[in-house]
Amino acid sequence: MYKKTFHGGVHPYDGKEFARDIPFQTWLPKGDLVFHLNQHIGKPAKPLVQKGDSVLAGQIIAEADGFVSANIISSVSGTVKAIEKRENVLGTTDLSIVVVNDGQYTLSEGVGTEVDPTTLTTQEILEKVKAAGIVGLGGAGFPTHVKLAPKDPAAIKYVIANGAECEPYITCDDQLMRNYADEIVGGLKIMLQLFPNAEGVVLIEENKPEAIAAVQKVCANENKIHVHPVHVKYPQGGERAIMDVVAGKHIKLGMLPADVGCVVDNVATVRAIYRAVAKTEPLMERGFTVSGDGVNKPCNLIVKIGTSFEEMLEAAGGFKDGEEPEKILCGGPMMGFAMPWLSAAVNKNNNALTVLKKDPVxxxxxxxxxxxxxxxxxxxxxxxxxxxxxxxxxxxxxxxxxxxxxxxxxxxxxxxxxxxxxxxxxxxxxxxxxxxxxxxxxxx
Structure with missing residues (x-):
């Protein structure tokens, strides 16, 4: 029997009311798209295009350059404007591929082709995930194809879809579970094909009753997948807390979840696995929340990777009452970080822009x-x-x-x-x- 919570933790004001019930809207970028080459843990990707090249949506424009690395996919069709250093969310610069969007979103050949995942071998699934450029979308950015290939797949007992979303203000995973529960469960079923002795668990905090109901409905007839509602406490969504709750396991310094029989992925990552394997759709967009008392219209967005944070602010109607806020965060107030500029582009592992009138720090x-x-x-x-x-x-x-x-x-x-x-x-x-x-x- 799984536990309901873990040792320690705190109960900060969660700020979920700003955007929790705001449905997703799709935001199509207006400006150039900037694709940083190191938007993942590991070695930066290696460019495959040059200035002046035409690219298509879903095309690999930079390839993984090492075991722990990930492909970079163009989220739009257009022309490569430059390969140069551009500002990132950390206040430094990264080598990036800049693409001028032609507004057509013409897909690369093969993107969107439907495949029956049950007909695929383990290696074919892993190759599809790798080609899609999927990384941990909850913030870590660890290349997913590496995480799904532990030394001993038979030793994995739990494959966990992390839907806790315990970080204050952020609500895009909540909306994702409400609206795409079938694809999240589908992604979990694909992951379970890789681990013959594992059971699937979707872990969701109890303050998301609509998400819990949506996922429970989809997996009602699944023998190997269960929804596990847990108490609302921060950091309930941390990997260590999840393994404690579900598996009763603790990992030591230098160990990975797989070392104690667990594979943990954010629900957005699990959905991306489904889209990559069953729909031949690489990682081109993600859920994103703009929230806080410093914006006019808090919202949840489906946004193309490479879009600027300036446009995310525009999607939320700009600053509240036109007044400059004291704090602008990439992410939430607990684990996010202050942004020195909004010209930076949304990376794969960026899930929110939080704007606060006052600076608590x-x-x-x-x-x-x-x-x-x-x-x-x-x-x-x-x-x-x-x-x-x-x-x-x-x-x-x-x-x-x-x-x-x-x-x-x-x-x-x-x-x-x-x-x-x-x-x-x-x-x-x-x-x-x-x-x-x-x-x-x-x-x-």
Whole structure:
């Protein structure tokens, strides 16, 4: 019997009411499309086109350049304008392919061809997923064809579709489950073909009753697929929390979910698997939420990958009352990050633009004090770490203690410790910086 929740976690204001009941609308891009070559974990993709080339929607314009890498697919038809560095959501620049959209959306040959997945071999399924350029759409961006090919497929006991969507304000996965439950269950059935000893689980937080009902209806007659409603708690959608709830398993530093018999993918990724295998449709678009009290019309969109965030803001009617907000985030307020510009393009693993009138981080900085040693940060950590001690080691640059004694690299940067800290200390930001410095030293 699956559990309903995990150890630790917090209950932030979820902000779901802004967009949870707003149906999807399709947004067709107006400007150029920008395709960053490293919109996934692993080595950047290698361009297959040159300036001046004509491209079609669904065409591979950059190929995976390594074992952990992913193809980049043009989401429109048009002409390659440039291959140059362009701004990304992190405030730096990436080598990118810029395509001028001709507005015709002419499909590449073979895109849309229907296939019976049950007639395909394991290798054929994996090749279709790889060709489609699918990565983790929940934020991680890990190439999906790699995740679906563990060393021992027979050891996989659970294939989990993550529909928790616990990050505040974001509601596109909720809408995806309400409207495309058949394709999500179809994707899960395809994944189960790869793992003969596994059962499928669709995990959904209880604050999404419409999504739960929609998925339950579709899989009512499926013997190997179950819907598992779980308590509303952040970060319920984290891989570690999910494995704890469904499989009762914990992974150690350096381990992958497959090492404890689990494969976990976001519901958007699972749907993309279905579209790639059954419809021969590569990853060209995704669900996207624009929300917050700083926009006029919060919305859920189906957006072409490569569209600018400026257009996402336009789709939501611009800033509320025409006033510049204090905080603009790529993602949500817990695990998202402040955007230095809106000229950046939507990548495969970007699911939201959150616009807030007030900056809660700036307000917290005004109230910050020394550590009170209350221990609340340790009580809410879903990994069971001791953020108070980690912070002390990080501030002293005692990286050996941080990594070896306190297991600081296991931190998933969920922000629960920062959220609950009465001293308003920026713990997560400190841990992110410390991890970056340790990993940079290892690379050197």
């Amino acid at each position: 700036a307000e917290a900085e005004k109230q910050q004090t020394a550590c009170l040693r209350c221990g609340r940060c340790g009580q809410v950590c879903p990994i069971g770490l001791v953020p108070q001690m980690m912070a002390a080691a990080a501030e002293k640059k005692d990286y050996a203690r941080y990594e070896k004694k306190l297991y600081g690299l296991e931190c998933i940067a969920c922000g629960s410790c920062t959220f609950t800290c009465p001293a308003k200390r920026p713990l997560m930001q400190l841990f992110k910086q410390t991890k970056a410095e340790i990993m940079a030293a290892k690379r050197r």
